[in-house]
Amino acid sequence: MKNFISTFREILKYPSAIFGSLVVLALVVASIIVVVKIPYSEAINIWRGGEEIVGKNPRTVPPIWYNWFRKDKLVVSLDMVEGDEGVTVEETVTEGGTNIKTTTFEFDYQYNSFPQDLVFYFTSTYQDKQPFASVKIFTPDEREIKAGSFAIGTTHTYPLNQDDKLRKKLDGVVPNIGLFIQEGDEAQKVVQGVYKIQVELITFEKDSTAQAEFVMHGQVFGWAGTDHLRRDLTLPMLWGIPIALAFGLIAAMGTSILTMIIAAVGTWYGGFIDGLIQRITEINMVIPFLPILIMIGTFYSRSIWVILGATVALSIFTGAIKNYRATFMQIKESTYIEAAKAYGAKDNRIIFRYLVPRIIPLLLPGLVSSVPGFVFLEASLALLGLGDPVLPTWGKTINEAYGNAALYRGWYYWILQPAALLMITGLGFASLGFALDRVFNPRLRGM
Amino acid sequence: MGSVAEDVTPTVEKKKSSSNSTFTRVIKYSGFRLLSLFVTVVIGIYLTIMIANMGGYVDQMMKAEIQERITMQIQMNPAFKNLDPAEKTRLTEERIQNEIERLDLDQPLAIRSARFLKNALTMNLGRAQHMTSDSGSRNVRLIILERLPYTLLLMGTSQLILFFSTLFIALALSRKYGSFWDKVVIALSPTSAIPAWFYGIFLILIFAAILRILPFGGVIDAPVPDDFLGRALSVLKHLILPASAWIISTFPLSIYNWRTFFLIYSSEDYVDTAKAKGIPAREIERKYILRPTLPTIITSFALLLIGVWTGATILETVFNWPGLGRVIFKAIGLYDTPVIVGTTIIYAYLLAATVFLLDFVYALVDPRVKIGSGGKS
Numbered sequence: 001m002k003n004f005i006s007t008f009r010e011i012l013k014y015p016s017a018i019f020g021s022l023v024v025l026a027l028v029v030a031s032i033i034v035v036v037k038i039p040y041s042e043a044i045n046i047w048r049g050g051e052e053i054v055g056k057n058p059r060t061v062p063p064i065w066y067n068w069f070r071k072d073k074l075v076v077s078l079d080m081v082e083g084d085e086g087v088t089v090e091e092t093v094t095e096g097g098t099n100i101k102t103t104t105f106e107f108d109y110q111y112n113s114f115p116q117d118l119v120f121y122f123t124s125t126y127q128d129k130q131p132f133a134s135v136k137i138f139t140p141d142e143r144e145i146k147a148g149s150f151a152i153g154t155t156h157t158y159p160l161n162q163d164d165k166l167r168k169k170l171d172g173v174v175p176n177i178g179l180f181i182q183e184g185d186e187a188q189k190v191v192q193g194v195y196k197i198q199v200e201l202i203t204f205e206k207d208s209t210a211q212a213e214f215v216m217h218g219q220v221f222g223w224a225g226t227d228h229l230r231r232d233l234t235l236p237m238l239w240g241i242p243i244a245l246a247f248g249l250i251a252a253m254g255t256s257i258l259t260m261i262i263a264a265v266g267t268w269y270g271g272f273i274d275g276l277i278q279r280i281t282e283i284n285m286v287i288p289f290l291p292i293l294i295m296i297g298t299f300y301s302r303s304i305w306v307i308l309g310a311t312v313a314l315s316i317f318t319g320a321i322k323n324y325r326a327t328f329m330q331i332k333e334s335t336y337i338e339a340a341k342a343y344g345a346k347d348n349r350i351i352f353r354y355l356v357p358r359i360i361p362l363l364l365p366g367l368v369s370s371v372p373g374f375v376f377l378e379a380s381l382a383l384l385g386l387g388d389p390v391l392p393t394w395g396k397t398i399n400e401a402y403g404n405a406a407l408y409r410g411w412y413y414w415i416l417q418p419a420a421l422l423m424i425t426g427l428g429f430a431s432l433g434f435a436l437d438r439v440f441n442p443r444l445r446g447m
Numbered sequence: 448m449g450s451v452a453e454d455v456t457p458t459v460e461k462k463k464s465s466s467n468s469t470f471t472r473v474i475k476y477s478g479f480r481l482l483s484l485f486v487t488v489v490i491g492i493y494l495t496i497m498i499a500n501m502g503g504y505v506d507q508m509m510k511a512e513i514q515e516r517i518t519m520q521i522q523m524n525p526a527f528k529n530l531d532p533a534e535k536t537r538l539t540e541e542r543i544q545n546e547i548e549r550l551d552l553d554q555p556l557a558i559r560s561a562r563f564l565k566n567a568l569t570m571n572l573g574r575a576q577h578m579t580s581d582s583g584s585r586n587v588r589l590i591i592l593e594r595l596p597y598t599l600l601l602m603g604t605s606q607l608i609l610f611f612s613t614l615f616i617a618l619a620l621s622r623k624y625g626s627f628w629d630k631v632v633i634a635l636s637p638t639s640a641i642p643a644w645f646y647g648i649f650l651i652l653i654f655a656a657i658l659r660i661l662p663f664g665g666v667i668d669a670p671v672p673d674d675f676l677g678r679a680l681s682v683l684k685h686l687i688l689p690a691s692a693w694i695i696s697t698f699p700l701s702i703y704n705w706r707t708f709f710l711i712y713s714s715e716d717y718v719d720t721a722k723a724k725g726i727p728a729r730e731i732e733r734k735y736i737l738r739p740t741l742p743t744i745i746t747s748f749a750l751l752l753i754g755v756w757t758g759a760t761i762l763e764t765v766f767n768w769p770g771l772g773r774v775i776f777k778a779i780g781l782y783d784t785p786v787i788v789g790t791t792i793i794y795a796y797l798l799a800a801t802v803f804l805l806d807f808v809y810a811l812v813d814p815r816v817k818i819g820s821g822g823k824s
Binding site: 016283287398415419434 | 765775794
């Protein structure tokens with residue numbers, strides 16, 4: 001224990017170790033929270049869901065924190081339903097069961113640019129007679145614009161931009177622009193102020209109900225923006241953490257521990273087993289690592305767990321096994337092993353109780369330092385289009401962004417966010433690994 | 448027994464050589480070494496062939512693909528529209544059979560894989576199944592040769608710059624151990640955990656997307672400049688970003704490793720003795736530090752040179768660079784075993800040859816090493 005504390009103190013002398021441990025700790029905590037808050041099935045559902053899940057998001061817009069750094073604010077997306085702030089509801093019941101419900105959506109528009117679209121979502125219940133909806137818009141410059149009026153089914157979507165009649169009313173300007181400028185304004189200067197949208201819902205039956213939801217697709221959305229399929233990128237950013245950690249840690253641990261045990265067994269028994277391990281290592285050096293993984297991904301399965309297994313299998317018999325072997329050779333000759341043999345310890349006992357523990361200080365830095373390599377390997381395969389088909393990961397996000405020429409079109413957030421997360425993860429583990437190496441490796445001490 | 452990686456550490460002579468003359472010892476050793484390397488290459492290549500076929504799984508996929516493609520071809524072809532259905536079926540069957548025979552799929556995998564192996568080992572790379580070179584040839588050799596210059600240009604340039612610059616910087620730093628720059632290198636070394644393609648994305652973002660001074664990717668401007676100088680400059684312009692990405696990603700760690708390596712060697716007793724004797728620092732460096740580390744430096748250089756061969760698939764993907772890494776990736780996507788095996792065998796031979804030659808180079812540069820003596824079991 002005392003030994004452990006002194007080692008710990010030694011580690012804390014390195015600022016990089018503190019940085020690394022903090023990053024690793026934060027990632028572990030974050031992944032636990034993510035997995036608990038958004039369970040796997042729900043995450044998959046959100047990520048691969050259809051129109052009903054992503055329809056209310058704007059397409060390829062940056063995250064809202066873009067506005068913190070801008071003087072000229074970008075339009076923030078709005079999603080208003082009954083009961084929200086700025087929404088008022090008035091109901092008048094007439095005889096014969098006809099019910100007029102007026103929902104007013106009010107919002108203060110203080111931007112110099114235009115939203116992507118304005119969309120209304122209606123839901124209703126009825127027996128025979130469909131409810132009727134009509135939409136009116138009041139602008140700050142006292143204009144009153146009548147948009148569509150129509151019968152609604154149980155669900156109905158009304159995107160203003162697709163309303164050609166409205167467009168004609170606005171002198172042929174697309175509604176998402178036309179509504180926000182003065183009539184006939186060639187310069188398209190935004191009229192700032194409070195906009196009111198009045199939705200009249202008329203139901204004709206006693207138990208019939210109808211609700212309206214107003215969505216403004218802005219120019220920024222959520223904490224991570226959206227992609228070309230309107231999906232909220234917050235999910236892959238968050239779920240990328242546990243996936244990256246799981247892949248990196250399992251691969252690193254599996255590789256290091258198996259390598260160590262195989263090297264120990266080989267060294268202890270020597271002879272044929274040792275020779276076989278050496279030959280396998282040499283053959284493994286001839287086999288091209290990345291192409292083999294690409295082949296497995298292309299021909300067999302793109303599941304992240306299959307790739308993980310293949311990665312571990314191919315990474316065991318590498319140069320590391322030779323290093324471990326050299327160290328075990330030295331340990332094998334030490335006197336306490338001799339003593340163990342003398343009192344008749346079994347082979348297993350010597351390998352796992354005497355040989356292996358001695359090498360753990362050597363193993364630990366190597367293990368931690370190899371994590372970034374595996375995390376980036378997953379991202380690299382995803383970049384080649386061989387990412388897991390179901391899971392949302394950082395690498396897949398970069399791949400999709402790349403496929404849509406995000407850098408060329410200026411959608412930098414799409415690539416920069418997963419890239420930054422990958423980089424922080426990589427640097428965290430690498431810094432910690434370096435510090436551990438310098439603490440545990442006596443030859444490097446003080447260098 | 449010889450081995451591929453053991454020779455990274457020179458086999459130091461342990462006892463006085465026996466009565467064997469140097470010549471027979473060297474011949475015996477070389478023969479044995481060549482044989483063991485060859486067996487390693489054969490097994491490695493055979494495994495690659497089997498993986499490229501997924502143990503026959505790919506055959507099923509290819510047969511299904513041929514069946515569908517040819518049936519569709521005949522269905523869609525207006526020339527066969529009025530053909531009697533029985534005749535059509537016969538024609539389809541015949542064409543499917545031809546295609547299967549062309550690709551050798553009627554032979555069992557054991558025979559085919561043996562043929563692949565024999566062709567690979569004799570460097571008879573043969574013809575690709577689906578891929579064509581840019582000039583339209585199916586010849587695997589041409590496909591590879593066509594892309595080789597691009598890979599050599601990108602990887603060769605960056606690897607050579609990296610090797611020599613890091614070596615000299617590391618040597619200088621090991622002299623001024625503990626200085627400001629030394630600390631900078633130590634602090635920066637974890638950044639090498641980030642792969643080159645990753646830096647590539649950032650470089651593209653800065654220099655291509657925002658500043659618009661360098662191209663996003665590719666190898667030459669379109670339209671291609673007429674004169675040689677224009678072409679060279681255009682290629683150079685496209686080379687800057689991918690090469691820098693490669694260099695940036697490896698630079699700090701490489702310096703750190705060399706520097707630590709030199710530091711370990713300069714703390715040897717004989718270096719202290721030399722210092723005590725008052726030998727000038729330059730001479731100590733040359734004779735007492737560089738000389739014993741020469742085998743390691745040469746090994747690293749040799750492995751670096753053959754490492755160029757595999758290219759950098761992902762970096763090439765990010766920069767749309769038409770190198771060998773892309774060829775392998777494309778070949779895998781098209782199930783084109785001859786191309787996959789072709790690139791692998793060349794790498795395997797290069798590796799084996801390098802490893803074999805390194806043994807002799809060690810003996811030349813390090814008088815402590817004697818070929819074939821003190822060999823390990």
